[in-house]
Amino acid sequence: xxxxxxxxxxxxxxxxxxxxxxxxxxxxxxxxxxxxxxxxxxxxxxxxxxxxxxxxxxxxxxxxxxxxxxxxxxxxxxxxxxxxxxxxxxxxxxxxxxxxxxxxxxxxxxxxx
Numbered sequence: 001x002x003x004x005x006x007x008x009x010x011x012x013x014x015x016x017x018x019x020x021x022x023x024x025x026x027x028x029x030x031x032x033x034x035x036x037x038x039x040x041x042x043x044x045x046x047x048x049x050x051x052x053x054x055x056x057x058x059x060x061x062x063x064x065x066x067x068x069x070x071x072x073x074x075x076x077x078x079x080x081x082x083x084x085x086x087x088x089x090x091x092x093x094x095x096x097x098x099x100x101x102x103x104x105x106x107x108x109x110x111x112x113x
Contacts, residue, residue, distance in 0.1 A: 002111060016041070018108040020099070031099050034108065035080050038072045038095075041110035049109045050084060056101030061093050062086075069108070 006013045018037045021028040029037075041048040050069045055061040067084040072095070074080050079096040 014112045016110045016112060020102075020105045020107050022103060022105045023100075025105070028105070031080065031096060034095070034099065035072070035074065037108050037110070038069065038080075038082065041108075042070075042072060044110075044112075046113070047111045050082070050106065051109070052098060052102060052106035053104035054102045054106075056098050056103065058093055058098050058101075060091055061098065063104075 002015070003013060016037070018029055018034065020034065038048065048069045049066055051066050052061060053064055055063045055065075061067075061084075065086075067086045069082050069084050070090070071083040072080060073082075079094065080099075082093050082095045084091050084093055
């Protein structure tokens with residue numbers, strides 16, 4: 001839909017996606033792959049969306065939910081926390097905990113200029 005909207009306005013956009021399969025899938029990207037994807041999009045100031053099908057052990061994130069992801073930081077232990085926009089509020093989520101406990105996975109999508 002975003003591509004069609006841009007084209008209707010005479011603009012061109014592209015997107016990059018990183019599907020995050022469930023834990024049992026051998027094609028699942030590593031947490032480092034996810035972190036690199038997020039950092040790359042945020043460093044380029046590109047809109048970034050996070051889809052999660054199962055919130056795992058995160059109680060402040062709804063399942064089957066798209067949210068904009070607006071910042072990220074790694075802690076000293078190598079964990080990844082992110083700030084999302086949801087229900088009109090900024091929420092900090094533990095992306096590492098989500099990654100390690102989600103049953104169904106999700107994905108990341110960045111819109112590129």
